[in-house]
Structure formats: structure tokens, C-alpha cells
Amino acid sequence: MSLYTAVLRPLLFRLDAETVHRASIGLGHALGWSRGLLAPLCAARDPRLATTLAGLPLASPVGLAAGYDKSGEAVRFLSALGFGFLEIGSVSAEPSSGNPRPRLWRLPEDEAIAVHYGLPNDGAAAIAARLADVRLAVPLGINLVKTNRGLDAPPDPDDEIIADYVRSTRLLKDAAGYLTYNLSCPNTETGRDFFADKAHVARLLAALAPLEIGRPVFLKISPLGGVAHIEDVLEAAEPFDFVSGFIFNLPSSKPETLKTPKHVWHNLPGAVSGRPVSALIDARITEMYRRMDRARYQIIGAGGIYSAEDAYAKIRRGASAVQIYTALVYRGPGVVRSINRGLGQLLARDGLAHIGEAVGVDGD
Numbered sequence: 001m002s003l004y005t006a007v008l009r010p011l012l013f014r015l016d017a018e019t020v021h022r023a024s025i026g027l028g029h030a031l032g033w034s035r036g037l038l039a040p041l042c043a044a045r046d047p048r049l050a051t052t053l054a055g056l057p058l059a060s061p062v063g064l065a066a067g068y069d070k071s072g073e074a075v076r077f078l079s080a081l082g083f084g085f086l087e088i089g090s091v092s093a094e095p096s097s098g099n100p101r102p103r104l105w106r107l108p109e110d111e112a113i114a115v116h117y118g119l120p121n122d123g124a125a126a127i128a129a130r131l132a133d134v135r136l137a138v139p140l141g142i143n144l145v146k147t148n149r150g151l152d153a154p155p156d157p158d159d160e161i162i163a164d165y166v167r168s169t170r171l172l173k174d175a176a177g178y179l180t181y182n183l184s185c186p187n188t189e190t191g192r193d194f195f196a197d198k199a200h201v202a203r204l205l206a207a208l209a210p211l212e213i214g215r216p217v218f219l220k221i222s223p224l225g226g227v228a229h230i231e232d233v234l235e236a237a238e239p240f241d242f243v244s245g246f247i248f249n250l251p252s253s254k255p256e257t258l259k260t261p262k263h264v265w266h267n268l269p270g271a272v273s274g275r276p277v278s279a280l281i282d283a284r285i286t287e288m289y290r291r292m293d294r295a296r297y298q299i300i301g302a303g304g305i306y307s308a309e310d311a312y313a314k315i316r317r318g319a320s321a322v323q324i325y326t327a328l329v330y331r332g333p334g335v336v337r338s339i340n341r342g343l344g345q346l347l348a349r350d351g352l353a354h355i356g357e358a359v360g361v362d363g364d
């Protein structure tokens with residue numbers, strides 16, 4: 001048991017989840033100066049973990065998932081925790097205050113989070129200004145999404161949805177190591193359905209093509225449409241060679257298998273992260289890996305990773321890299337280092353010289 005799980009977590013879990021989240025970002029921001037001290041303690045230094053993601057060199061395949069540092073406030077500190085890469089956002093063209101509070105709950109029996117944030121963020125222009133003089137030792141992904149104008153706002157016309165992504169891309173592409181397009185936010189009306197139609201995915205990519213993004217692009221898609229949606233997305237992406245891979249987002253519906261009593265979560269809006277979504281995401285990774293052009297695309301696997309074994313399982317199914325979020329809440333920041341260390345041990349156990357050799361070994 002770590003200091004975090006024994007002492008800090010019980011204290012933090014007595015406080016409102018969003019208050020703790022905000023405070024941790026504030027602390028991370030304030031501790032940015034400490035990265036030079038922290039990085040040597042936490043950095044992944046096992047050469048067997050070094051890999052590439054869409055051409056970007058990573059010291060470890062373990063990254064931070066979108067949604068923790070939504071507006072890129074704590075990236076200096078976060079970059080020193082042992083992550084191989086960070087993803088901030090989701091960021092929208094305009095600032096958004098997201099959905100009304102409360103909008104974040106812990107489900108400890110499931111080591112899960114119920115989230116209905118609705119994409120609060122400072123907006124692309126402010127975040128571009130914030131990142132202008134930031135230089136990190138790890139690649140920084142920026143996750144883009146359409147502005148959420150509130151639950152009562154009238155639906156945006158299709159052209160405006162596409163134009164929102166184009167605006168945020170223009171403002172943020174130069175600050176990014178890679179861009180992720182969130183096509184599947186489970187917490188907003190537009191996020192849920194618009195990109196279920198492959199014509200809309202194709203239309204977005206056609207609008208992005210002239211922007212000469214010049215960095216890899218990942219599409220974060222819904223895990224709910226099954227094989228049909230995977231095939232639709234692959235078909236839509238095919239002509240656009242700037243698309244380098246895929247991530248599966250949280251499902252918008254609650255998993256069937258929650259241990260938390262139904263009366264606790266039944267009336268909570270939003271999606272569930274963490275352990276309960278792991279099996280669904282794993283199945284989607286396998287289905288995507290079987291169908292995609294492996295010479296062109298890579299998968300980032302996220303959903304219910306708490307340990308090296310969990311990360312390794314997603315990699316063996318076909319993910320080239322993984323991301324974590326909920327594990328930070330339940331295991332603390334030391335989880336990154338422990339996953340890195342454990343991955344090295346798993347490679348040694350299996351006689352593999354390099355993490356890339358494990359990608360997809362259970363995939364076919």
C-alpha cells in the first residue's frame with residue numbers, strides 16, 4: 001500500500017471530487033518549477049520501453065489521458081511524473097464552462113468515476129497563449145472538441161460544428177506534438193451522435209486537410225458502434241493520410257456490470273470511466289487492430305488501466321501506447337512509475353527486447 005492509498009486518498013475522498021480535481025491542477029501548476037527535481041526520480045529509463053507513436057519518440061508507452069489537465073495548466077509538472085507523453089483537453093474553439101455542477105463523482109466500489117463535465121475549458125486562444133513558451137521533454141497531444149454552449153443551447157448547424165474544429169486546429173496545431181479529434185464526447189448532445197455518421201467524419205477530415213496540420217492526428221471515437229462504426233471510421237479516414245490512429249472514448253451509457261448499487265449511480269448523468277469500461281475497450285482494440293492498416297495506423301489504448309498487467313494486456317491486443325486517468329485518482333501519481341517498472345518486468349518475463357515487440361501479439 002502506498003502513502004497515497006493509505007493516507008492521502010481517504011482524506012481526499014472525503015472532499016467533493018471536482019474540488020479535489022481543481023486543487024490538484026492548481027498544485028500541479030504551482031509545482032511546475034519542480035520538474036527538474038522530479039523528472040530524474042520518476043522518468044522511464046528502461047530502454048526496452050522506448051517506442052514511437054506516429055513517428056514521435058516516447059521514453060515510455062504510458063501517457064496521460066485527456067480530461068485531467070483540460071486547459072494545459074499543469075503540463076510542466078505532469079511531464080516529470082514518468083509519462084511518455086501527455087494529452088491535454090478537450091479544448092474547444094471558444095471557452096466553455098461545461099455542464100452545471102455537480103458533474104463528477106467517485107464510484108469506489110468499482111474504482112471508477114462518473115463524469116458529466118461537459119467539456120469545460122479555457123478555449124483555444126487562451127490555451128495557445130499559455131502553451132506558447134512551454135517546452136516539454138515529452139510529446140504533448142492536444143485533444144480538440146466542439147464548443148459546448150450548454151445543455152439548453154439550440155443545436156449547432158453542421159457547418160458550425162466543423163468550423164469549430166477548424167478554428168481550434170488553426171490556433172493550437174503549432175503547440176501540439178499531435179492532435180486528437182474528440183469525435184465522441186459522451187457528455188454533450190453533439191458529441192454523442194454527430195460523428196456516428198461516417199459522412200460527418202469524412203466532412204471534418206476534408207475541412208482539416210487544407211490546414212496542413214503537419215503533425216500526427218488521432219481520432220477519438222465511440223466504443224459503442226461496434227465493428228460497423230470501426231469500419232465506417234476506417235473508410236472515412238482512408239483518403240486522409242494525416243490520420244495516424246485511433247483512441248476509444250468512454251461509452252455514453254453506464255456499464256451493466258457496476259458493483260456500486262444501482263440507486264447510487266442510477267440518477268447520475270454522464271459516463272463511467274475506469275475498471276468497468278476496460279473489457280469493452282479491450283474488445284474494440286482487438287476489432288480495430290484486426291481491421292486497420294497496421295503500417296499506417298496505431299492505437300492508443302485507454303480505459304481501466306491501473307497496473308502494468310492492464311497496460312500490457314491492451315498493448316498485446318494491439319495498442320502501441322496507452323493512457324491513464326482514473327488510476328491517478330485511485331492509486332496516486334506514483335502509479336505511472338510503477339506501471340513503467342512493471343512493464344519492464346513483463347517484457348523480461350516474456351523474453352522481449354522491446355515494448356514494440358509486444359504490440360498485437362494477442363491481436364489475431
Ligand SMILES: Cc1cc2nc3c(=O)[nH]c(=O)nc-3n(C[C@H](O)[C@H](O)[C@H](O)COP(=O)(O)O)c2cc1C
Nearest residue numbers: 065066067089090115273274302303304324325326
Ligand atoms: C473526469 C474525466 C474527464 C474526462 N474528460 C475527457 C475529455 O475532456 N476529453 C476526452 O477525450 N476524454 C476525456 N475523458 C476520458 C479519458 O481521456 C479516458 O479516455 C477514459 O477516462 C478512460 O481512461 P481511464 O479509465 O484510465 O480513466 C475524461 C475522463 C474522466 C474520468
